[in-house]
Amino acid sequence: MTTLNTRSFLSSDVLSKVDTKAATDNSLVDIAAAAKNRADWERIIDRCIIEWGKNPPGSDEDDFEPPARAIIDLARDIVRYCRDRGLVAPQRVVPDGTGGIAFEFTEGDSFTTLQIYEDRSAELLLFKDCHLVERYLL
Amino acid sequence: MADGREPIEDDEVLYRRIPTPAYYDPSVSPLPSPEAFHPRRNDLTGLSVYRAKYKTPKQVAATGRDRSFYVAELRAGDLREHGIEVVPAPLPDDPGHAELPGLTYAERRFLQKHEVLLAHKLCRILGPYGPKEL
Numbered sequence: 001m002t003t004l005n006t007r008s009f010l011s012s013d014v015l016s017k018v019d020t021k022a023a024t025d026n027s028l029v030d031i032a033a034a035a036k037n038r039a040d041w042e043r044i045i046d047r048c049i050i051e052w053g054k055n056p057p058g059s060d061e062d063d064f065e066p067p068a069r070a071i072i073d074l075a076r077d078i079v080r081y082c083r084d085r086g087l088v089a090p091q092r093v094v095p096d097g098t099g100g101i102a103f104e105f106t107e108g109d110s111f112t113t114l115q116i117y118e119d120r121s122a123e124l125l126l127f128k129d130c131h132l133v134e135r136y137l138l
Numbered sequence: 139m140a141d142g143r144e145p146i147e148d149d150e151v152l153y154r155r156i157p158t159p160a161y162y163d164p165s166v167s168p169l170p171s172p173e174a175f176h177p178r179r180n181d182l183t184g185l186s187v188y189r190a191k192y193k194t195p196k197q198v199a200a201t202g203r204d205r206s207f208y209v210a211e212l213r214a215g216d217l218r219e220h221g222i223e224v225v226p227a228p229l230p231d232d233p234g235h236a237e238l239p240g241l242t243y244a245e246r247r248f249l250q251k252h253e254v255l256l257a258h259k260l261c262r263i264l265g266p267y268g269p270k271e272l
C-alpha cells in the first residue's frame with residue numbers, strides 16, 4: 001500500500017501545534033494491512049478448508065490423490081495460527097495431487113511455498129529467482 | 139515415418155496439460171502453480187509431456203475430457219539447459235508421448251526446484267482449450 005507521510009511536509013513549528021494523540025499514518029496503515037490479511041485468511045478458510053472438508057478437492061486426472069481429512073485439519077490449524085498472528089496470506093492454496101496441500105506466496109522474484117505432505121510432515125521452502133535459497137522442516 | 143522413438147531435438151516444442159484449474163488462474167497470477175509439474179502416482183518413470191510434432195495444444199488439452207484446460211508450452215533445449223532431461227516414451231496409441239525422467243513419483247519431495255523452474259521460468263501458458271474447439 002502506498003501512503004503519503006504528511007508529517008514530512010510540516011515544519012517543526014507547525015508540527016508541534018498540530019501534534020495530537022490520534023493514530024499516526026503508519027499505525028493506520030498497519031491496522032488496514034492487518035485487517036486485509038485477516039480477511040484473506042478467512043477467505044482461505046471459507047473457500048478451501050471448509051469446502052474441502054465437505055468435498056475433497058478433485059481433478060479429472062485418474063492419479064490425482066486428494067488430501068485426507070487429517071491433512072485438511074492440519075491445514076486448518078496452520079491457517080488459524082497464521083491468521084491470528086496477522087501474517088500475510090498466500091496467493092494460492094492448492095492440493096498437490098499426491099495427498100498434500102501447498103500454500104504459495106509470491107512477492108517480486110521471491111517465491112515461498114509451505115508444503116504439507118500426506119504423512120502430516122511439513123516444509124517451508126524459499127526461492128529467489130527460481131533458486132532454492134532456504135528450506136526448513138517444520 | 140517417425141514412430142515417436144526418434145530422439146527429441148533441442149528445438150522441439152513440448153506440451154503439458156495443466157491438470158487442475160486451481161493451478162492456473164490468470165486473475166490470480168500470470169504464472170502457474172509449480173504443483174502443475176508435481177509428479178503423481180502414475181508418474182513412475184517420469185512426468186508426462188507431449189511432443190508438438192505429434193499433437194496440437196488443443197488435442198493435449200481436451201483428450202478424453204469434457205471441459206477446458208490450459209496447456210504449458212516448453213522447449214526441450216530450455217529444459218536441458220537447466221538440467222531437466224526429456225526423452226521419448228511413445229505409447230501404442232500415442233507416439234507423441236514423452237517423459238521428464240528426472241521427475242518421478244518416488245522423488246517427488248525433492249523436486250520443488252525443478253517444479254518452480256518449470257512453472258516460473260521455462261513455460262508459456264496457452265489456452266484455455268475446450269473439447270468444442272477440437
